[in-house]
Amino acid sequence: MDGDVEQPMLAKGPPSHRERHFTAGEVVRDVIMGVSDGLTVPFALAAGLSGASAPSSLVLTAGLAEVAAGAISMGLGGYLAAKSEADHYKREMKREQEEIIAVPETEAAEIGDIMAEYGLEPHEYGPVVEGLRRNPQAWLEFMMRFELGLEKPDPRRALQSAFTIALSYVIGGLVPLLPYMFISTVQDAMLTSVVVTLLALLVFGYIKGRFTGSRPFLSAIQTTIIGAVASAAAYGMAKAVQAR
Amino acid sequence: MDGDVEQPMLAKGPPSHRERHFTAGEVVRDVIMGVSDGLTVPFALAAGLSGASAPSSLVLTAGLAEVAAGAISMGLGGYLAAKSEADHYKREMKREQEEIIAVPETEAAEIGDIMAEYGLEPHEYGPVVEGLRRNPQAWLEFMMRFELGLEKPDPRRALQSAFTIALSYVIGGLVPLLPYMFISTVQDAMLTSVVVTLLALLVFGYIKGRFTGSRPFLSAIQTTIIGAVASAAAYGMAKAVQAR
Numbered sequence: 447m448d449g450d451v452e453q454p455m456l457a458k459g460p461p462s463h464r465e466r467h468f469t470a471g472e473v474v475r476d477v478i479m480g481v482s483d484g485l486t487v488p489f490a491l492a493a494g495l496s497g498a499s500a501p502s503s504l505v506l507t508a509g510l511a512e513v514a515a516g517a518i519s520m521g522l523g524g525y526l527a528a529k530s531e532a533d534h535y536k537r538e539m540k541r542e543q544e545e546i547i548a549v550p551e552t553e554a555a556e557i558g559d560i561m562a563e564y565g566l567e568p569h570e571y572g573p574v575v576e577g578l579r580r581n582p583q584a585w586l587e588f589m590m591r592f593e594l595g596l597e598k599p600d601p602r603r604a605l606q607s608a609f610t611i612a613l614s615y616v617i618g619g620l621v622p623l624l625p626y627m628f629i630s631t632v633q634d635a636m637l638t639s640v641v642v643t644l645l646a647l648l649v650f651g652y653i654k655g656r657f658t659g660s661r662p663f664l665s666a667i668q669t670t671i672i673g674a675v676a677s678a679a680a681y682g683m684a685k686a687v688q689a690r
Numbered sequence: 691m692d693g694d695v696e697q698p699m700l701a702k703g704p705p706s707h708r709e710r711h712f713t714a715g716e717v718v719r720d721v722i723m724g725v726s727d728g729l730t731v732p733f734a735l736a737a738g739l740s741g742a743s744a745p746s747s748l749v750l751t752a753g754l755a756e757v758a759a760g761a762i763s764m765g766l767g768g769y770l771a772a773k774s775e776a777d778h779y780k781r782e783m784k785r786e787q788e789e790i791i792a793v794p795e796t797e798a799a800e801i802g803d804i805m806a807e808y809g810l811e812p813h814e815y816g817p818v819v820e821g822l823r824r825n826p827q828a829w830l831e832f833m834m835r836f837e838l839g840l841e842k843p844d845p846r847r848a849l850q851s852a853f854t855i856a857l858s859y860v861i862g863g864l865v866p867l868l869p870y871m872f873i874s875t876v877q878d879a880m881l882t883s884v885v886v887t888l889l890a891l892l893v894f895g896y897i898k899g900r901f902t903g904s905r906p907f908l909s910a911i912q913t914t915i916i917g918a919v920a921s922a923a924a925y926g927m928a929k930a931v932q933a934r
Contacts, residue, residue, distance in 0.1 A: 483763065490759030495752060507931045508739060508752040514923035515734030519727065522916045530904045537903070561818065564828040570817035574805065577814040584808040592836065659781070660774045672766045679758035687751045 471657075472603070476610040478654050480520065484618020485650060486673050488513050489643045492622055494680025496636035498688050505635075506626045513619035521612025528604035535596055542589050546582060553589065554579060560592055621646050640677075647673045715901075716847070720854040722898050724764065728862020729894060730917050732757050733887045736866050738924025740880035742932050749879075750870045757863035765856030772848035779840050786833050790826060797833065798823060804836055865890050884921075891917045 492509040500508075546553050554575050561571035578585040590596050625638040651669025655662030736753045744752075790797050798819050805815035822829040834840050866887040873879035895913025899906030 482767070486763045486767070487756065487759045490763070491752065491756050494755040494759065498751065498755075500748070500751070503931070503934075504744075504748065504752075507742065507744070507928050508735065508748075508756075510931055511738040511742075511924040511928045512731065512735050512752075512756055514927040515731045515738065515920040518920040518923045519730045519734070519916060522919060523726070523730070526912050526916070530902060530909075533904055534902065564822060564832050565825045566818060566821040566828075570821040572817075573814035574810060574818055577810040578808060581809045584810075588808050595839075595841075597839075658774060658778065660777055665774075668770050672763060672770070675766060676759040676762040679762045680755040683758040684751050684755045687747070687754055690747075 472607070473610055474657055476607050477614045478650075478657060480611040480614025481618035481650060482654065482669065483516070483520065484513065484615040485621060485643060485647055486618075486676055487516065488619035489622035489639065489673055490676035490680040492626065493636060493640060493643075493677040494682075494684045496626075496632055496639075497681040498684035500632070500684075502626050502630070502632040502635055505632065506623065509619070509623045509626070513616055513623070516619065517612040517615045520615050521608045524611050525604050525608035528599065528607060532599045532601055532604065535590075535599055538594055538596060539586065539590055542594070543586055546585060546589070550579065553585075556589070556593055643673065644670055716851070717854055718901055720851050721858045722894075722901060724855040724858025725862035725894060726898065726913065727760070727764065728757065728859040729865060729887060729891055730862075730920055731760065732863035733866035733883065733917055734920035734924040736870065737880060737884060737921040738926075738928045740876055740883075741925040742928035744876070744928075746870050746874070746876040746879055749876065750867060753863070753867045753870065757860055757867070760863070761856040761859045764859050765852045768855050769848050769852035772843065772851060776843045776845060776848065779834075779843055782838055782840060783830065783834055786838070787830055790830060790833070794823065797829070800833070800837055887917065888914055 488509050491512055492505050495505045495508055542553075557575050557578060558568065558571060561574065578588055590598070622639045622643040625642060626632070626635040629635040629638055647670040648666045651666035652662045654669065655665025658665070732753050735756055736749050739749045739752055786797075801819050801822060802812065802815060805818065822832055834842070866883045869882040869886060870876070870879045873882055891914040892910045895910035896906045898913065899909025902909070
């Protein structure tokens, strides 16, 4: 699993058939992102408001409203950002294609520049340049990847990713809020929420660490600390506003 | 500006001196991200709560608490994510280095595989492979970039980025909340907040479009729509909870 989540997996094969496969790893990454955020801000908001003596109904109102707004913002925002990247890729590809047609010598020289960065001599990379020039489609894809560093985005991923992140945010956000729905005293609800959420943050931080290949225990602690600090900040702010 | 924000700018030069420069474009991107989120969720939460007849003090309490929690979550979370990426890069680099030493033939064959994807023949890329093998440091950097697609992260960027995003989120969040601090009637405050924030979303969406090279007017409309939909969701949720 080491590093799987962070590397886009490219299909090996002729460039004209290269597509960026969506992998289970990418869905997992979206879930991790959504749940992480959902576990943190709604929790902090609820804990902060409870600590500042707000009634249960209010904590729930604010908390669930935030989850709704946050899910929409992440989901729609993520979707539009992905579409924007896809448009950007198309525009850059078109421009690169025009340059290959209009000023091939300049483009060929750019391949040389890239190769030269690795200490390669013209007589060493010359045949590569010639080979690419023979195959304009491959040349174009080479420039997209190695000059511009752009991966071809999968249009279906945008929608899927947005939906996954938004849904994960909702699930993450419900964890700290459910106690307020079922426990009548706000102090008891808050205590339950804190315990349940901190446990969830620990577990989730650990899972996150495993999937991203970083140290899971460290990740668990860090994730939990972020939740704790965010809550403290929300609590402090709520108290400050109430003191006005 | 087209595409500037999205491409990391690599310093051209000998690989051993290559570093990922932090550019004004990256700071701008962080500001855009932070302000976008700050303008959306706090606005939606405040509008949703106001619309569901919460008193001004409550809207402010919840709104500012959310801004505090959100800024911490984005800032700390972003910082730790960047550190985690930097650790991941170091680990992958170490592993790649060990492979180059232990199984150079396999690694050399991998260069060939990458080249072959672009229709290049062994006699064309052979000299490149030999050239890289001569220079293990350059070979390592070539594999990092072209096999794994990883850019060397700048450690200072993590802290700077986190701080920028968090501060931007706070600034974005204050825009919809300031009216509630200075206007006593919650309906008037909400109306002012809605007008001011929708204008801000339009302007900001436009600026975002300019910097990312996508159509600015479209970006302005989309950004504003996200804010509107998120508010509607927050309002609907707040009403639903109050109706329990």
